Amino acid sequence: MHVPDGFLDAPTSVATGVVAAAGIAVALRKARGELDDRTAPMAGLVAAFVFAGQMINFPVGAGTSGHLLGGALAAVLVGPWTGMLCLSVVLLVQALFMADGGITALGTNITLMGVVGCFVGYAVFRLALLVLPRRLGSVAPAAAVGALVSVPAAATVFTLLFVIGGNAPIDTGAVLTAMLGWHVVIGVGEAVVTGLVVGSVVAVRPDLVHGAQRLVQARTLEVRPSGLAAPARAGEVA
Amino acid sequence: MGAGHGHRLHYHGHSRVHRAPAHLKLLALLGFVLLAVAVPPGWWAAYPVLLAVLLGVVLLARVPLGYLARRMWIEVPFLVFAVLLPFVATGPRVEVGFLSLSEPGLVAAGGLAAKGTLGVLASLTMAATTEPADVLRGLRRLRMPDLLVQIMSFMLRYLDVVTADLARMTTSMRSRGCDPRSPRHWPTLARSMGALFIRSYERGERVHLAMLSRGYDGELPR
Numbered sequence A: 001m002h003v004p005d006g007f008l009d010a011p012t013s014v015a016t017g018v019v020a021a022a023g024i025a026v027a028l029r030k031a032r033g034e035l036d037d038r039t040a041p042m043a044g045l046v047a048a049f050v051f052a053g054q055m056i057n058f059p060v061g062a063g064t065s066g067h068l069l070g071g072a073l074a075a076v077l078v079g080p081w082t083g084m085l086c087l088s089v090v091l092l093v094q095a096l097f098m099a100d101g102g103i104t105a106l107g108t109n110i111t112l113m114g115v116v117g118c119f120v121g122y123a124v125f126r127l128a129l130l131v132l133p134r135r136l137g138s139v140a141p142a143a144a145v146g147a148l149v150s151v152p153a154a155a156t157v158f159t160l161l162f163v164i165g166g167n168a169p170i171d172t173g174a175v176l177t178a179m180l181g182w183h184v185v186i187g188v189g190e191a192v193v194t195g196l197v198v199g200s201v202v203a204v205r206p207d208l209v210h211g212a213q214r215l216v217q218a219r220t221l222e223v224r225p226s227g228l229a230a231p232a233r234a235g236e237v238a
Numbered sequence B: 001m002g003a004g005h006g007h008r009l010h011y012h013g014h015s016r017v018h019r020a021p022a023h024l025k026l027l028a029l030l031g032f033v034l035l036a037v038a039v040p041p042g043w044w045a046a047y048p049v050l051l052a053v054l055l056g057v058v059l060l061a062r063v064p065l066g067y068l069a070r071r072m073w074i075e076v077p078f079l080v081f082a083v084l085l086p087f088v089a090t091g092p093r094v095e096v097g098f099l100s101l102s103e104p105g106l107v108a109a110g111g112l113a114a115k116g117t118l119g120v121l122a123s124l125t126m127a128a129t130t131e132p133a134d135v136l137r138g139l140r141r142l143r144m145p146d147l148l149v150q151i152m153s154f155m156l157r158y159l160d161v162v163t164a165d166l167a168r169m170t171t172s173m174r175s176r177g178c179d180p181r182s183p184r185h186w187p188t189l190a191r192s193m194g195a196l197f198i199r200s201y202e203r204g205e206r207v208h209l210a211m212l213s214r215g216y217d218g219e220l221p222r
Helices: A010-055 A071-078 A080-097 A106-131 A136-165 A172-204 A210-218 A229-237 B022-037 B046-061 B065-088 B103-129 B132-141 B146-175 B183-213
Strands: A057-061 A064-067 B093-096 B099-102
Touching: A010 A071, A010 A080, A010 A106, A010 A136, A010 B022, A010 B146, A010 B183, A071 A080, A071 A106, A071 A136, A071 A172, A071 A210, A080 A106, A080 B103, A080 B132, A080 B146, A106 A136, A106 A210, A136 A172, A136 A210, A172 B183, B022 B046, B022 B103, B022 B132, B046 B065, B046 B103, B065 B099, B065 B103, B093 B103, B099 B103, B132 B146, B146 B183
Parallel strands: none
Antiparallel strands: A057 A064, B093 B099
């Protein structure tokens, strides 16, 4: 769910806009390192993928539905910097062409879902990889843990912004409880879907998963002689 | 291949608003919404004035109001929040009938609903009157970094291709008795999302190679 116009006051919106712009400026430099001159077409296609992923709605209950945020997913699949660029562009397109999320709240949305979502998700993912056994099979659960933490983290930052520049007099504790409670539930759904998607990509094309790169490089070629090969060799000798 | 003409919200027309340069429209949109957001609580007179200005632009653009109104459902969750606000907000209470409502909550809810509605209506008017290619040109004119404009143009160009890919996948899932919305079928859905990622990524690689073969050096011709 995107923050609309008027939810936070003008100074807070402008301040988060500055944070978002600074984040994007750094990401534009760093993404070149992740994707070199392929950045524009690749990030564009991944952004379209994230957008398509956000179109799938899940019933959450009480008649409302939630959808994938995709911050942690994009960060694990294409790297945190490119992922952040993709999320920012998705949010920009949604604000300009679908009126989803306010124009003045664009900075807030990019800060929450792009910067916090991607980076908390990716940091937790890396930490989880350190703890889990060094196998390709650990990538998907680590991504799920990253996604699980990233959603409540974004909700917490939103609550912080709401306390600073919220336009509604609600008790801070109540906002935090409601936001966290709700977003832990969303986080669980996000974790399950992120883990399953990353797992399915790792199973088919582990080389495409940015978060699995070191594990793929560390793999050594294994020679597994099969029983079928033996009779053929016997035939050669004869 | 490529996107169809216009996009889902675009309303074809040749009015003065349609023809206005996109960078000016973007600046006007940002300025207008910032103004609406900055209205202090309690200044009720400001909202009808802003609304009148906005409706004047809509009339000038000759976009039917019903067309915009039908697309404003996106705002509904926040209107629900605004309705709930007076019940949960702090501060002195007022009795309205048999309900006890928070007074600052009522003021905040009114402001929230008004600002949100103005923002959504202004963004919809912008989207209805401006083609994506013009928006991109406008953003470039406003000095948005070139790489970001390029990423956005690729996203817009392939958006319909990728979403159509996904639509075909969910259609074939449904025809095999799978309900993509049910958590029971999340594993299947996630596998097709994985496949969609691989398809999108590989399409990006092919697009990049095709561009290289046509002399792409990191910058698009203007």
